Amino acid sequence: MSRGARSLGGSIAWALFNLTLASAQGTIGVEATPKTTQVLLAEPLEIGYTIRLPGNIKLDLSSWQAGKTQWGDFVLWDFQAKLKQEGGFSVTELKVTVLPFKLGDVEMPAIEIATKSENAPGTIIKTPPIPLNILDPTQKSKDPTQLQDIKTPRKPRYFWEQPWIAIPLSLGLFLALLALYAWWRARNRRLNEAAARIEETLPPEERFERELAKLQTAGLIQARRFREFHFALSEAFRRYLDGRFGLDTQSLTTGELLRLLHAERHDLDIQLPALVRLKDVLEIMDLAKFAQYAPAVKENEQVIEALAAFVGDHRRAPDPEPASGQPPRTEAQTDGGDRQ
DSSP: OOHHHHHHHHHHHHSSEEEEEEOSSOEEEEEEEESOSEEETTOOEEEEEEEEEETTEEEOGGGOOGGGSOOTTEEEEEEEEEEEEETTEEEEEEEEEEEEOSOEEEEEOOOEEEEEESSSOOOEEEOOOEEEEEEOTTSOOOOTTSOOOOOOOOOOOOGGGOHHHHHHHHHHHHHHHHHHHHHHHHHHHHHHHHHHHHHHTSOHHHHHHHHHHHHHHTTTTTTTOHHHHHHHHHHHHHHHHHHHHOOOOTTOOHHHHHHHHHHTHHHHTOOHHHHHHHHHHHHHHHHHHHSOOOOOHHHHHHHHHHHHHHHHHTOOOOOOOOOTTSOOOOHHHHHHHHHO
């Protein structure tokens, strides 16, 4: 008889083995069901044992020393036990996993486990041995009844792994992101332009107060970036002077600016004490801008308070309400009348 026929016969004979023992307490049944009778060397093999005992007899697993059991050509890997009741019988399902370490036809040895009972002395339950065929994983078997190498199923290709889909999709995604970025830039530019147009229509005093508030919340002083802070504050104050008094101060030095304001103080309605205080704070600003001077906290507060006070003291008076029946005067008419 060939090995394949013998293995097949062993599979049929031991796929479900039932041993029945008669005792005074009733019928004892032991079933051994290997998952397979052929396994590769050193591969886990799972064998299920079903032990059926009368209700007053139980399997004493606490006394079974699985680690010291003689496993022959096998090494115990794991075991699990599950107890249940069926029609007055105590049924224990024992699942044992072992590793075979010998090629060819071998035999899974019997397992001996004691039982326990309240009214009678315990007995020994012995499972039947199981014939198995252990195969060499490095050799390709020609026996159709033995295990055969199984080709790994071909992994399905995702859409990004297919060039004819991935390339156009990537290009389309790139163009979409580019268009989204261009739209975002154009939107921000329109918003900034609209904000700039709104600020241009504001009175010079309000524009300066807004710019001063932005500088104070920017944290430049706290970061000791005094030069940057005073440059920005100086430019904002000069824009205020140009808008409020109709001057052109952007290209003037601090000395030239002070001489211009002093010469025009009567026409501009600027008091001499205000010019003196302005001179002091403009000198502090010049030191911070050009001499790497670090103003103290009180000096920075002095500069901000002096410029804010100058702007507040020279706020343009609102136009008088027109008399009834007369149209309101336009800004051009008002400036023309002032010049006359």
